[in-house]
Every structure is written in C-alpha cells, then in structure tokens.
Amino acid sequence: MTVPTQTLRTVAGIINSVETLEGAGFLVRRPFPKSSFSEFDPFLLLDELGPVNLKPGQAKGAPDHPHRGFETVSYVLEGRLEHKDSQGHAGLLKSGDVQWMTAGAGVVHSEMPEAEFTRRGGRLHGIQLWVNLPQQDKMIPPRYQEIPVDQIPVAQTEDASVTVRVIAGEALGAKAVIETRTPIIYLHLTLQPGASLVQPVPKEYNAFAYVLEGAGLFGAELERGDDGQMVLFAQDGPEVTIANSADAEKPLDLLLIAGVPLNEPVVRYGPFVMNTEAEILQAIEDYRNGRMGRIHD
Ligand code: FE2
Numbered sequence: 001m002t003v004p005t006q007t008l009r010t011v012a013g014i015i016n017s018v019e020t021l022e023g024a025g026f027l028v029r030r031p032f033p034k035s036s037f038s039e040f041d042p043f044l045l046l047d048e049l050g051p052v053n054l055k056p057g058q059a060k061g062a063p064d065h066p067h068r069g070f071e072t073v074s075y076v077l078e079g080r081l082e083h084k085d086s087q088g089h090a091g092l093l094k095s096g097d098v099q100w101m102t103a104g105a106g107v108v109h110s111e112m113p114e115a116e117f118t119r120r121g122g123r124l125h126g127i128q129l130w131v132n133l134p135q136q137d138k139m140i141p142p143r144y145q146e147i148p149v150d151q152i153p154v155a156q157t158e159d160a161s162v163t164v165r166v167i168a169g170e171a172l173g174a175k176a177v178i179e180t181r182t183p184i185i186y187l188h189l190t191l192q193p194g195a196s197l198v199q200p201v202p203k204e205y206n207a208f209a210y211v212l213e214g215a216g217l218f219g220a221e222l223e224r225g226d227d228g229q230m231v232l233f234a235q236d237g238p239e240v241t242i243a244n245s246a247d248a249e250k251p252l253d254l255l256l257i258a259g260v261p262l263n264e265p266v267v268r269y270g271p272f273v274m275n276t277e278a279e280i281l282q283a284i285e286d287y288r289n290g291r292m293g294r295i296h297d
Contacts (some may be wrong), residue, residue: 008198009207009237011219015230022047023111027039030112031230032209033268034143040206041261044070044130044180044273046230049080050213051125054113058121061112066292067103068283069273071131073186074099075167077212079124080117080198081271085109086293087142096149100178104140106283106292121187127255129186134262135275138180143179153177164188169258171199185258189242190251191216196243199256207233207240214252217243 001242015037017029029046033039061081074081078092083099084090086108093099101107113124114179133140155168156175164171168178169185176186185201201207209216209231215224218231219241225231233240244252286292 006220007233007237007239008220009201009233009240011223011231011235013232014223014225017048017228017230022049024060024166026060026062026176027052028050029228031228033273039266040208040232041263042184042206042259043208043257043267044131044132044266044268045128046130046210046257047128048126048210048228048269048281049124049126051123052277053123054118056119056121059113059118059124062110063112064108064110064295065271066106066272066287067101068106068286068292069103069279070133071100071102071181072113073096073127073131074101074131075127075129075157075188077125077127079122080114080125081111081126082114083109083111084295085142089144089145089294091146093146094149096152096165098145098147098152098178100145100147100168100180102133102137102140102181104137104142106128106286108227108287108292108294110295111287118269127178128274129257131180131259132262132266132273133181135264138274138279151177155259156194157197161192163190180259182262183260185256187256188224188253189256190253191242191244192251193244193248194246195252196241198241200237200238200241201233201256202260203235203238205258205262206235206261207256209233209240209242210257212253212255214244214250216252216254217245284293
C-alpha cells in the first residue's frame with residue numbers, strides 16, 4: 001500500500017490578464033474568460049478595475065444591464081461605487097465593502113461610480129468575480145448580501161506577518177459572514193516580505209490565486225506569480241502554500257479563491273449563464289420582454 005505524503009498542491013499554470021474595456025468604457029485587467037481559458041469551474045470571470053487615479057468627471061461605470069443564472073461578487077478596495085436594480089434595491093459600496101449578488105432568475109442593475117466621487121475624481125480599485133450557480137439554483141429569486149468593511153472578519157498570524165480578510169470560507173481561525181450556495185473560499189491576503197502561509201483547501205476544490213500587488217511564490221515548487229497574474233493550483237493536495245520572498249521590496253497582496261466544481265454544462269451569452277442553448281434564448285426573450293424588470297429612477 002502506498003500512503004500519499006504530499007499535502008501541498010503544485011501549480012498547474014500561470015495565466016496572464018488581458019486588458020479590456022467594460023461597461024461604458026472603463027479598463028479592466030481580466031485573467032478570464034478569454035478565448036484560451038473560458039472558465040474555471042465554478043468561476044466564470046474575474047475583473048480587476050484599476051487601481052487608477054481618475055480626474056474629475058473621468059470615472060465611468062456599467063449602466064443598466066441584466067444578469068441571470070449566476071452570482072456577481074463586487075469587492076471595492078478603493079473608491080466609491082453605487083448600484084441600483086430592478087427590484088428597487090440601491091446601495092453604496094465604499095472601500096473594503098463586499099456585495100455578493102445572487103442574480104438567480106434575473107435582475108437588471110447599474111454599477112456606477114458614486115456621483116460625488118465622479119465629480120471630484122480619485123483613486124478607484126475594485127474586483128468583480130462571477131460565481132456560477134448549480135442548475136437547481138439558476139432560477140431562484142435574486143438575493144443580495146451587502147457586507148460593510150467593519151463586518152468582514154480579519155485575522156492575522158501571531159507575528160502579524162500575514163493578514164487575511166475572509167470574504168467567504170475560513171482562514172486563520174476567522175469565519176466569513178457571507179453565505180454561499182455552494183462551498184466557496186474567497187480570501188484577501190497580505191503577506192509581508194519573508195512571510196508564508198499554508199492554507200487548507202479541500203482537495204475537491206478548484207483553487208487559484210490572483211496577484212493584486214507584489215510578486216508571490218506559490219505551491220509546492222514555489223513558482224513565481226506577478227501582479228496581474230492568476231496562479232492555477234493543481235487538484236493534487238489539501239493545502240496551498242503562498243510566500244513572499246524575504247528580499248521583496250513590498251508586501252504581497254493577493255486573492256485566494258476556491259470552490260467545488262459544479263461539473264455541469266455551461267452555456268454563456270454575455271450576462272446570461274445557463275445550462276442549455278434553449279435556456280439562453282429564454283433569458284434573452286425574458287429580458288427583452290421586461291420580465292427581469294427595469295430600473296425606476
Ligand atoms: Fe453587473
């Protein structure tokens with residue numbers, strides 16, 4: 001009998017971001033989807049907006065658009081974004097706040113820089129992640145979880161060399177307040193030079209890191225991942241390791257995201273992600289006929 005000894009995952013690949021224009025014309029860095037890498041089950045998209053210093057009047061957002069069949073997770077690192085939707089829901093996301101929106105059967109919403117922020121200009125930095133919903137949840141009523149920065153659990157190692165903000169899942173003894181439909185881990189980690197972390201990630205989860213700032217050493221073989229790169233972990237162990245080299249000039253700031261793959265057919269068309277072509281045609285028709293509602297000013 002052989003006993004598996006390796007617990008640390010290896011790195012399966014490093015994905016570069018592409019720059020693309022979104023919404024009314026703001027620039028994002030996007031590791032996926034792109035033609036060579038369309039999804040990482042159960043994740044459908046990751047966009048990094050900024051960081052960018054905007055002049056007065058320069059900020060742009062994403063005016064009214066629909067979603068069906070998945071979840072959008074918005075995490076504002078700097079700046080102020082406001083949103084409105086067809087259910088009459090409106091809110092403001094400030095630095096550190098998270099909005100976990102389950103679009104389910106459908107919403108029409110707008111995601112815009114706050115009017116006052118746009119007028120004055122300032123620094124904007126945000127992340128949007130799309131999480132697929134399992135077939136049985138695609139048509140559930142829409143739901144929002146809006147978590148202000150002071151309710152996002154934060155934990156540190158004893159020597160304070162690693163800080164984690166726990167958006168989903170659990171890390172360093174802190175447990176997220178957000179509920180997810182399928183098991184998801186979403187951590188914002190900061191490692192000082194010389195720091196390292198071993199994070200449990202159940203073996204059946206797909207896991208990746210996305211580097212926001214600095215450069216990290218990832219996986220059993222300490223592969224390098226830079227600012228704007230996505231590091232894919234192989235599904236070959238129950239732990240991932242991340243380190244910032246001792247001679248690094250700055251802290252390593254990154255997201256560690258993982259989830260149980262759904263293993264279901266994915267048919268996507270813009271803001272609709274379903275299991276069949278027929279369901280996509282239905283979504284387009286429902287949107288055109290106003291069955292996802294519209295925004296009332
Ligand atoms: Fe949206």
